[in-house]
Amino acid sequence: MESTNPEVTLITADRRKWWLDLRELYHYRELLFVLTARDLKVRYKQTALGVIWAVLQPLANMLLFTLIFGRLAKLPSDGFPYPIFVFAGLLPWTFFANSISASAESIVGASTLITRVYFPRLIIPLASVCTALVDFAIAFFILLILMLFYGVGWSLNLLLAPVLIIALGFTALGVGTMLAALNVSYRDFRYLVPFGVQFWMFASPVVYPSSMIPEKWRWLYHINPVAGIIDGFRAVFLGSPLDWTTVSTSMLASVVIFLIGVMMFDRAERRFADVI
Amino acid sequence: MLKPSIRVTELAKEYRIGAREEPYRTLREALVKMMKAPIHRLQGRSREKHKRFWALEDINFAVDQGEVVGVIGRNGAGKSTLLKILSRITPPSKGQVELIGRVGSLLEVGTGFHPELTGRENIFLNGAILGMRRIEIAQRLDDIVAFAEIEEFLDTPIKRYSSGMHVRLAFSVAAHLQPEILLVDEVLSVGDNAFQRKCLGKVGEIAQGGRAIIFVSHQMSQIRRLCSRVIWLRDGRVEAEGSVPDVISRYEAHMSGRDAVGTAIGDCFLQWSFRDGRNVLSNVDDSVDICTELKISERIVGGHFGMVIVNDDGRIVAGWAFDDLSLSEGRRQLVLRLNGLPIKPGNYSLQFSLFNHGNNLNGGTVVEIWHALPQLIVDSEYYGHPQDQWAGTLNIKASLMNSS
Numbered sequence: 055m056e057s058t059n060p061e062v063t064l065i066t067a068d069r070r071k072w073w074l075d076l077r078e079l080y081h082y083r084e085l086l087f088v089l090t091a092r093d094l095k096v097r098y099k100q101t102a103l104g105v106i107w108a109v110l111q112p113l114a115n116m117l118l119f120t121l122i123f124g125r126l127a128k129l130p131s132d133g134f135p136y137p138i139f140v141f142a143g144l145l146p147w148t149f150f151a152n153s154i155s156a157s158a159e160s161i162v163g164a165s166t167l168i169t170r171v172y173f174p175r176l177i178i179p180l181a182s183v184c185t186a187l188v189d190f191a192i193a194f195f196i197l198l199i200l201m202l203f204y205g206v207g208w209s210l211n212l213l214l215a216p217v218l219i220i221a222l223g224f225t226a227l228g229v230g231t232m233l234a235a236l237n238v239s240y241r242d243f244r245y246l247v248p249f250g251v252q253f254w255m256f257a258s259p260v261v262y263p264s265s266m267i268p269e270k271w272r273w274l275y276h277i278n279p280v281a282g283i284i285d286g287f288r289a290v291f292l293g294s295p296l297d298w299t300t301v302s303t304s305m306l307a308s309v310v311i312f313l314i315g316v317m318m319f320d321r322a323e324r325r326f327a328d329v330i
Numbered sequence: 331m332l333k334p335s336i337r338v339t340e341l342a343k344e345y346r347i348g349a350r351e352e353p354y355r356t357l358r359e360a361l362v363k364m365m366k367a368p369i370h371r372l373q374g375r376s377r378e379k380h381k382r383f384w385a386l387e388d389i390n391f392a393v394d395q396g397e398v399v400g401v402i403g404r405n406g407a408g409k410s411t412l413l414k415i416l417s418r419i420t421p422p423s424k425g426q427v428e429l430i431g432r433v434g435s436l437l438e439v440g441t442g443f444h445p446e447l448t449g450r451e452n453i454f455l456n457g458a459i460l461g462m463r464r465i466e467i468a469q470r471l472d473d474i475v476a477f478a479e480i481e482e483f484l485d486t487p488i489k490r491y492s493s494g495m496h497v498r499l500a501f502s503v504a505a506h507l508q509p510e511i512l513l514v515d516e517v518l519s520v521g522d523n524a525f526q527r528k529c530l531g532k533v534g535e536i537a538q539g540g541r542a543i544i545f546v547s548h549q550m551s552q553i554r555r556l557c558s559r560v561i562w563l564r565d566g567r568v569e570a571e572g573s574v575p576d577v578i579s580r581y582e583a584h585m586s587g588r589d590a591v592g593t594a595i596g597d598c599f600l601q602w603s604f605r606d607g608r609n610v611l612s613n614v615d616d617s618v619d620i621c622t623e624l625k626i627s628e629r630i631v632g633g634h635f636g637m638v639i640v641n642d643d644g645r646i647v648a649g650w651a652f653d654d655l656s657l658s659e660g661r662r663q664l665v666l667r668l669n670g671l672p673i674k675p676g677n678y679s680l681q682f683s684l685f686n687h688g689n690n691l692n693g694g695t696v697v698e699i700w701h702a703l704p705q706l707i708v709d710s711e712y713y714g715h716p717q718d719q720w721a722g723t724l725n726i727k728a729s730l731m732n733s734s
């Protein structure tokens with residue numbers, strides 16, 4: 055036989071691990087790519103506009119929000135033109151919102167896979183986040199065009215952008231896995247999530263600047279890691295000064311959320327096939 | 331070097347029936363329960379009234395390299411649960427399993443196929459789900475496509491595939507996984523007969539390569555063909571384990587309501603076979619003789635001899651009756667000559683009846699009604715409709731003449 059050292063698997067009634075099996079996750083990395091590719095391909099099959107939808111959605115939101123919050127409600131925008139101000143907030147927000155909505159449904163949606171094949175279940179919500187990340191990358195070019203158009207941003211701070219996106223991705227994965235696991239046992243989350251996402255958007259500086267929040271409440275406001283990350287994102291792309299305290303607090307909070315979510319998911323994972 | 335093998339020790343799996351009936355709870359129920367739990371605990375009934383049910387209990391066995399072990403048992407005996415534990419889909423409640431080697435399972439073929447994607451895209455998707463590397467799939471792509479016979483449709487979305495093509499592609503991907511441990515569950519009951527035979531051949535081929543295989547099937551002919559050993563599961567426990575003919579005959583005897591084959595001795599019917607002494611029919615076109623041996627202890631006058639053939643679903647496929655039969659005491663042989671037996675390949679049970687002084691309608695007395703063992707196995711070429719739903723029960727060779 056060609057195998058020199060076959061892999062040994064031990065299946066027991068007790069959980070064999072309480073930490074994340076990163077080696078196994080790495081072994082299944084191709085499944086992550088394949089599932090992400092499937093989600094992307096399937097989404098735009100039989101649509102006339104195809105991938106352009108990934109651009110149109112945030113663009114349409116930008117126009118709508120500019121009209122309502124910028125023109126009618128006359129919300130402040132820290133001195134930037136409202137369209138680019140709101141787009142710089144919408145872009146990371148859309149990534150976050152799509153990630154958690156998709157991951158929350160992902161496990162239940164993959165029930166046939168779960169009850170028939172073994173693979174690390176974390177791959178499924180991870181693929182949802184990766185799919186949203188690809189959409190983000192496409193819509194990102196619009197932001198670059200807007201930056202050229204309005205002549206803002208373009209500083210060295212831009213180098214921080216990947217860090218912020220990764221932090222946002224980790225937050226989304228933490229929240230998404232938590233919701234996915236809860237959704238398996240309690241389908242109530244199917245109804246709670248859309249409402250929660252909407253609520254969360256208004257609790258984050260997407261359509262308004264966080265400078266609108268009274269100074270003494272800001273610390274409370276920034277417990278929401280998405281708030282700090284969106285502030286950071288906007289500062290980096292529009293070229294306003296970066297508030298290091300809020301950004302680092304949010305980063306820390308995002309790591310905590312990520313660990314809690316993934317640990318919860320990992321604990322629930324083995325029961326999925328029996329409960330789903 | 332470690333050799334591929336499976337070791338199962340004191341394995342058990344418990345389901346809560348209550349929890350199964352309502353697969354998911356709502357948050358409100360859970361909250362209400364949380365509030366009530368301390369009160370219930372005080373009242374001494376903390377463990378809710380869910381009925382517990384052991385789907386598997388005290389399972390011990392081992393499969394070594396190069397072995398193909400069949401698992402048989404009726405529906406609900408725990409066969410699928412066992413495979414689900416072995417393939418890590420569901421955890422056991424007790425005990426442990428040690429698997430040496432890469433595990434591949436043919437549990438439900440085609441899992442994860444997406445109708446919008448093309449055949450090629452689905453091969454890569456399905457392969458990745460089954461744990462194959464992209465490069466492995468690419469290397470075997472040609473074999474997979476050729477085996478599935480879908481060459482021209484490789485870049486067509488599979489929603490346009492016929493159900494037969496779908497199944498062929500699914501099996502083909504799974505069969506090219508090349509694992510060291512292979513778990514096969516009932517997959518060979520898919521598709522048309524020609525493809526089933528091809529699949530069976532493929533599994534046999536895989537078995538040759540020094541792997542450890544567990545093979546679950548209801549079709550005893552498949553078990554006979556592939557397996558070197560059989561485990562019979564009954565109500566979640568191992569009822570018998572051993573050589574193929576031994577365990578299968580005990581199982582079949584159990585299923586047909588008799589203790590064992592041997593106990594027929596002393597009764598009237600002793601055995602049946604075809605002319606060649608076997609119970610396998612390999613050509614359905616030629617005339618066949620079904621020879622029954624009887625031991626007549628009372629003289630038969632104006633008797634009745636009947637035989638029916640019953641298929642897997644319990645339906646009578648054909649039946650014959652002969653009256654005014656006379657037999658003297660002693661060992662006798664009755665030969666029922668049929669001008670061909672055009673029935674589909676598969677397993678059939680035979681029932682014989684012998685009456686004295688008449689038949690079942692005119693006051694005859696029953697000498698014996700015999701649920702014959704072994705079963706009749708038809709293993710011939712299949713001529714009928716390739717799709718199961720149109721195939722019917724007969725197997726008649728036909729040709730199409732265009733006389734225009």
